Amino acid sequence: MYIAHVLVEHSSHALDRSFTYLSKKPVKAGVRVSIFFNHQRIVGYILNVEYTSKTKEELEIEYGFRLAYINELIDEEPILNEELLSLAKSLSKATVSPLISCLQVMLPGNLKPKSVKRVAIKTLKAIRVISDEKAKTSKQNECLEILRSKDFFLHDVPYSRALISKLEEQGLIEIYDQEILRTPEVENVDSSEVLLTDSQKKVVEGILATKEESISLIHGVTGSGKTEVYIDLTRHILEQGKNVIMLVPEISLTPMMVKIFKSRFGNQVAILHSRLSAGEKYDEYRRITRKEVRIVVGARSAIFAPLEDIGLIIMDEEHDSSYKQENTPRYATLQVAKMRARTHKCRIVLGSATPLVESYARAKAGFYHLFELPERINKKPLPHVDIVNMEEETKAGNYGYMSQLMKSRLQETIDRGEQAILLLNKRGYASFIKCTDCQEVVKCPHCDVTLTYHKNEDRLKCHYCDFSMSVPRECPSCHSTHLKKIGYGTQRIEEYIQSHIVNAKVMRFDYDTTRNKNSHTKLLKAFRNKEANILVGTQMIAKGLDFENVTFVGVLSADLTLTLPDYRASERTFQLLTQVAGRSGRGEKSGSVVIQTYNPDHYAIALAAKHDYAHFYEKEMAYRKLANYPPYCHLLAIVVQSRSDAVVKRAATEIKYHLVKSLNDAQIIGPSEAGIFKMKDTYRERILVKYKDAKPVYRILESLNDFYNKKQNGKVSMVCDFHPYTLI
DNA sequence: AGCACGCCGACT
DNA sequence: GTCGGCGTGCTC
Ligand SMILES: [Zn+2]
Ligand SMILES: [Zn+2]
Secondary structure, three states, X not given: OEEEEEEEOOOOHHHOOOEEEEEOOOOOOOOEEEEXXXXXXXXXXXXXXEEOOOOHHHHHHHHOOOOEEOOEEOOOOOOOOHHHHHHHHHHHHHHOOOHHHHHHHHOOHHHOOOOOOXXXXXXXXXXXXXXXXXXXXXXXXXXXXXXXXXXXEHHHOOOOHHHHHHHHHOOOEEEEEEEOOOOOOOOOOOOOOOOOOHHHHHHHHHHHHOOOOOEEEEEEOOOOOHHHHHHHHHHHHHHOOOEEEEEOOOOOOOOHHHHHHHHHHHHHEEEEOOOOOHHHHHHHHHHHHXXXXXXXXXXXXXXXXXOOOEEEEEEEOOOOHHHEOOOOOOOEHHHHHHHHHHHHOOEEEEEEOOOOHXXXXXXXXXXXXXXXXXXXXXXXXOOEEEEEEHHHHHHOOOOOOOOHHHHHHHHHHHHOOOEEEEEOOOOOOOOEEEEOOOOOEOEOOOOOOEOEXXXXXXXXXXXXXXXXXXXXXXXXXXXXXXXXXXXXXXXXXXXXXXXXXXXXXXXEEOOOOOOOOOHHHHHHHHHHOOOOOEEEEOHHHHOOOOOOOEEEEEEOOOHHHHOOOOOOHHHHHHHHHHHHHXXXXXXXXXXXXXXXXXXXXXXXXXXXXXXXXXHHHHHHHHHHHHHOOOOOOEEEEEEEEEOOHHHHHHHHHHHHHHHHHHXXXXXXXXXXXXXXXXXXXXXXXXXXXXXXXXXXXXXXXXXXXXXXXXXXXXXXXXXXXXXXXXXX
């Protein structure tokens, strides 16, 4: 008899321990099993196994509870290797999240220990010769010879199905299902080898000269050729017989880097990115476990790729928010990268035009090696940026979306036959329903948010839960029938442009126009083919677009990200403006940028316009020091949740009390209501812990987690978010 | 997480 | 007298 200690699939702290199951046949640790758990058939993961000579009844008396048998084995082999299992355990501790949730994020959909519909593993009938004997007829022997020469799929053997059947009957061949790995199609891009500039060479040599396990930061302006540096580094590491993980931000388009690496390194590359279907992801994952690839390119979760002998981990655009996972387990990718780098004794390279000030500070302090690429490869200057003070614009009587300068620049661009990109910020452009009598907006009954109007479905929807309703006839609070639609999404801007710019052909790039899977690509292709001359979009267009005919970028309002109640507000504004400005003048023609703002003197805006990271860094560091934010401390956000607002307030106060009592040199802020207090019918209070020493923080969290997440039986719960990227 | 069980109010 | 809504406990 075998005793298996099994983790159940539910990601809950109360169930974050193993349950004992029995098996008469030997079972392996590390495989998934189907089990009955509290009247439900669910999936479990075997943590470890022991042999016993005792019977079920004896064990039940010993343990004091009834035991159940494992229902069925799902896998033949462990789904994770030793390194990744121990990584999952460390991650679970570091993020204070259930171990099973860590196993689940690390694996592709098909291999997750979770009961969901699995995508089909694609197979084809293949033929294998299993005997050296001769067949009966000469025709059969002829066929047999051909089959011996190489592997065939049933459908491309140049003989009839009947003849194959005869061979099978004679026991000479066998027909079996062979797993076919789908390889995602990636557009080929020019990746011909380029000679590195002297400064690029210096960076590559410099990084290769650093000692193993060290971290390097490449600060390179847009167009400084970081990509070539990554490629050259990768080449060197491959030559040393080691493998490479290349991480890129998660964006709705296939990132350029994916295309470049795939074109350059071909089938040595596996891609793990959200643009892949579940089937493709699984197949790419299998190619990694089968050691068929040496490079993995992918977004955040690619840091968990089962690659062995890792010699280098690269994080491109290291400042990007997608490197932080915003649900359980809430991990920071760099944190995981460091764990893997330690086991593989490999280097980490971070790259960005606008590094996080924390990263830059660490580099300046000597914790990371700092490499600067201050010049563009083509020696062309960065686009010229003008800032327009919208306050003066309003004083002059212009209340429209666009300043005079914006309009004239846009018109000039179009008159020259070139293209422009206009960036709208997300908030403020959604439409909603408002009562003109009592001024109330229609809100979600489950969340503290305004419902947004979706034109194509003619319904109001909540962005935070799945609530939706048809447009009401009367106001929910005063029953007046005078309801008005406010805002028109990006459509209103489109109309404005049409009426102010001659020959404007506008294309909108937003949630409405890019909802189905390939519509982005189609839309962008159309824009590249000059079917439109103005591309209007939300922040989605700031990332990764590369059109050589775009010579003008307009930012309608730089203030929306700036005024967010978040310690990164300035930094994100600086990053966004730098990034979107980089879309202008990427080809031969030089570009320009206009930024509209009510805060023209704010350092994030003024310095982004001058492409001056160094001074931005100084200003931002001064603010971080004054307000005590990273890198001057570490952050932990604790969100306390409950269905009852009274319970949540009381629990949050209690938790704060415990934190204050046991953390002497940490600063505890709050509790205060989370940005959206009620969400999905649960009320949320937030406590912010600013600490230097992590040890005592983990110690107190362990007991708080024990009490609030395991014993309190669902009334309240708390979620820990270490190193939060945003506090909203 | 999600099912069973039990308690209580509403409705045949 | 019975149906079902929700709060509570528990899962090998
Ligand atoms: Zn809602
Ligand atoms: Zn009203």
